[in-house]
Amino acid sequence: MRYQDKDYQTVWLENGRLFIIDQNQLPFEFTIIELHDIEQVYEAIKIMKVRGAPAIGAVAALGYALAIGKGEDIHRSYQLLLSSRPTAIDLQNGLDFVKQAIARQITGAGIKAAAIGAAQQFTDNIANECLLIGKYGNELIADNCRILTHCNAGALATVDYGTALAPMREAHYAGKNIFVYVDETRPRLQGMRLTAWELAQEGIDHAIIADNAAGYYMQQGKIDLVITGADRIARNGDIANKIGTYSKAVLAKENNIPFYIAAPFSTFYRQLLSGRDIPIEERPAEEVLTFNGVALSSGLSGALNPAFDITKAKYISGYITPAGIFNKKDFDKLWEMNIKVQNSGQI
Amino acid sequence: MRYQDKDYQTVWLENGRLFIIDQNQLPFEFTIIELHDIEQVYEAIKIMKVRGAPAIGAVAALGYALAIGKGEDIHRSYQLLLSSRPTAIDLQNGLDFVKQAIARQITGAGIKAAAIGAAQQFTDNIANECLLIGKYGNELIADNCRILTHCNAGALATVDYGTALAPMREAHYAGKNIFVYVDETRPRLQGMRLTAWELAQEGIDHAIIADNAAGYYMQQGKIDLVITGADRIARNGDIANKIGTYSKAVLAKENNIPFYIAAPFSTFYRQLLSGRDIPIEERPAEEVLTFNGVALSSGLSGALNPAFDITKAKYISGYITPAGIFNKKDFDKLWEMNIKVQNSGQI
Numbered sequence: 001m002r003y004q005d006k007d008y009q010t011v012w013l014e015n016g017r018l019f020i021i022d023q024n025q026l027p028f029e030f031t032i033i034e035l036h037d038i039e040q041v042y043e044a045i046k047i048m049k050v051r052g053a054p055a056i057g058a059v060a061a062l063g064y065a066l067a068i069g070k071g072e073d074i075h076r077s078y079q080l081l082l083s084s085r086p087t088a089i090d091l092q093n094g095l096d097f098v099k100q101a102i103a104r105q106i107t108g109a110g111i112k113a114a115a116i117g118a119a120q121q122f123t124d125n126i127a128n129e130c131l132l133i134g135k136y137g138n139e140l141i142a143d144n145c146r147i148l149t150h151c152n153a154g155a156l157a158t159v160d161y162g163t164a165l166a167p168m169r170e171a172h173y174a175g176k177n178i179f180v181y182v183d184e185t186r187p188r189l190q191g192m193r194l195t196a197w198e199l200a201q202e203g204i205d206h207a208i209i210a211d212n213a214a215g216y217y218m219q220q221g222k223i224d225l226v227i228t229g230a231d232r233i234a235r236n237g238d239i240a241n242k243i244g245t246y247s248k249a250v251l252a253k254e255n256n257i258p259f260y261i262a263a264p265f266s267t268f269y270r271q272l273l274s275g276r277d278i279p280i281e282e283r284p285a286e287e288v289l290t291f292n293g294v295a296l297s298s299g300l301s302g303a304l305n306p307a308f309d310i311t312k313a314k315y316i317s318g319y320i321t322p323a324g325i326f327n328k329k330d331f332d333k334l335w336e337m338n339i340k341v342q343n344s345g346q347i
Numbered sequence: 348m349r350y351q352d353k354d355y356q357t358v359w360l361e362n363g364r365l366f367i368i369d370q371n372q373l374p375f376e377f378t379i380i381e382l383h384d385i386e387q388v389y390e391a392i393k394i395m396k397v398r399g400a401p402a403i404g405a406v407a408a409l410g411y412a413l414a415i416g417k418g419e420d421i422h423r424s425y426q427l428l429l430s431s432r433p434t435a436i437d438l439q440n441g442l443d444f445v446k447q448a449i450a451r452q453i454t455g456a457g458i459k460a461a462a463i464g465a466a467q468q469f470t471d472n473i474a475n476e477c478l479l480i481g482k483y484g485n486e487l488i489a490d491n492c493r494i495l496t497h498c499n500a501g502a503l504a505t506v507d508y509g510t511a512l513a514p515m516r517e518a519h520y521a522g523k524n525i526f527v528y529v530d531e532t533r534p535r536l537q538g539m540r541l542t543a544w545e546l547a548q549e550g551i552d553h554a555i556i557a558d559n560a561a562g563y564y565m566q567q568g569k570i571d572l573v574i575t576g577a578d579r580i581a582r583n584g585d586i587a588n589k590i591g592t593y594s595k596a597v598l599a600k601e602n603n604i605p606f607y608i609a610a611p612f613s614t615f616y617r618q619l620l621s622g623r624d625i626p627i628e629e630r631p632a633e634e635v636l637t638f639n640g641v642a643l644s645s646g647l648s649g650a651l652n653p654a655f656d657i658t659k660a661k662y663i664s665g666y667i668t669p670a671g672i673f674n675k676k677d678f679d680k681l682w683e684m685n686i687k688v689q690n691s692g693q694i
Binding site: 026027028181185186192196206207211215217219243244246247280288292294301304306309310 | 373374375528529531532533534536539540543544546547553554555556557558559560561562563564566589590591593594597598601627635636638639641642643644645647648649650651652653656657
């Protein structure tokens, strides 16, 4: 991700130290912070200084590996990080990737190096997979395409480049004229704060809209394609993603607009048969009732704040993955590919 | 509408002076302001100190009558007020109601009294009709009903009592246990600021949700009924209402949840054959990008801000009116009733 003529990743290791871009400060301030210990990693995920399923997976894997290197308890560290947020499966996949690498060490001597190596590989895989998602997803984007996206599934949500935003970057680099409708994505406004900021950095034409307006533009025939990311993809193709994704998928179907999910392999979870059993995080009411400490409501009313929803496979036109675009018909091939990738540790 | 042990209307005439509750200050401050001239009436509608289709109709009728009383140009006053906002037909209906009363005066002598009388009658009709909407709509609400509403269609949006909220008040007064999911209604947060405030004053159980969460609760089987107001109802039953209404209607249909529109006769417009030709107001981008002057976005991105959308009749289970509940089958009867009412000037 380019910012003021310099390339950044969202999460990275530098001389054995773990850094992130603080996403709670964006777009008002671009702040890099170091996470010094596993409690800070836990906290950064929980209060969403780092968010987006693949980025959560990467920071958890790196934080876990560093904790192991410092001699922290392997089991406790795993459980602490796993408990930071419930919905994105990349978190568990990242931790498991590191744990399995440790388990392969016969003696204890190589554990530290194995953990760091695995965490870095998991992180690099996500970045590389996002490039491939961009390459394949670009094929869906015609010249003059008007695309809707929800939440932030850009470089900030991954490690670099993005999932849903990767095809838009590719199309833009290829010289296609595109326009992106950016759902502001209440309550935390990741679309308004993060996606719009990323698109502005890239010079991609876009406008922020209230989440309420997406259906209107679909009805008006002004949206040709919807692409979002995902927090978890079940065996049958059901997905969990940011609250409001389900609504946009239903509206897209009603208006005959293709609706695609873009995700790296870290977001797939073949052990889960359907979306029914994906845990949905309930976040604090204050996220709805206040903005940066400013009250939006009277204080007389409470709020409910589910952070994700489930979109059933029947609403999804296809899945943009690092191994190509899959639909329900060739979904079994996707899972074979997924097993191969997760076993080999790379695409 | 009761506030701190006193009854208020949203808009009223007192000793020939026009007062409103300033809805831009709610829920933080309860402020009554006087509108001294027609320019102030125009401005109050335009910047939404008074909003909600029936309330706009009432304040326009009263403001128009006062302007005529002061000797302002009848044609210019009509055009000025009519241009304040484009979508709610109650505005035009209110102005026409006064204009027709003037036209019935043979000499100029009685014009002032006729104008004031007509404006007051138009205003009283809305309040009385809302009571009837409440009575009929209550029949749709079972004990333990969980209802979703969008925007504010309460006392503040009308003159008193409300349209969509009237049945909820009736059900509550009748001792039914109900729970209201309040769409916050971005960008202007009328649900969060106004509907939640009204429900809190009444002691009706409710929670504010992000607009994105409504589909989730429908999908979870936690919403039994949707009721919203309308800004204009066309001959074929298509309606215009606050942006996001269309999305909720599609989601309700997808989840087999009844979706009702509640409106007084001032919102009906039989001259318009379908929703296709209803003008949709585009409001300033700042309403999306800022809240009370606080920037929500980086300043690098623009926003689009359509204030209304069209919900086709096929998504609407029925219309809760002062003359009963109508569905598409008995819609012709509704229009006969409507003609009778508009000719007689009363229910």
